[in-house]
Amino acid sequence: MINNNLVIDTFYQIATILKIELDANVEITDSLNVDYRGRIFESQFGQIKKHSIEINKAVIKDEEELIEVICHELAHIKQMRHCKSHTQLTNDYIKMVNK
Numbered sequence: 001m002i003n004n005n006l007v008i009d010t011f012y013q014i015a016t017i018l019k020i021e022l023d024a025n026v027e028i029t030d031s032l033n034v035d036y037r038g039r040i041f042e043s044q045f046g047q048i049k050k051h052s053i054e055i056n057k058a059v060i061k062d063e064e065e066l067i068e069v070i071c072h073e074l075a076h077i078k079q080m081r082h083c084k085s086h087t088q089l090t091n092d093y094i095k096m097v098n099k
């Protein structure tokens with residue numbers, strides 16, 4: 001199960017491994033927002049803003065997915081858009097974390 005401590009601990013472990021220094025707070029939400037078809041949008045997993053990174057634990061099923069969500073959000077620091085280089089950076093981060 002994903003709890004707040006796990007989210008925070010995992011987040012800072014990853015930031016340390018990736019040597020990313022953040023001027024941001026980590027916020028944890030657990031609101032489950034779905035569209036009328038019951039789909040959860042990617043942005044529901046997490047969100048990065050100027051001074052905060054939001055992680056939605058309600059939709060994260062396990063630690064592996066938590067790592068993916070955190071790496072995805074951290075990759076947005078260098079690349080805001082969901083383009084190829086963002087996907088590449090996210091995958092690089094996940095590999096570094098899982099070493």
Ligand SMILES: [Zn+2]
Nearest residue numbers: 072073076082
């Ligand atoms: Zn994104």
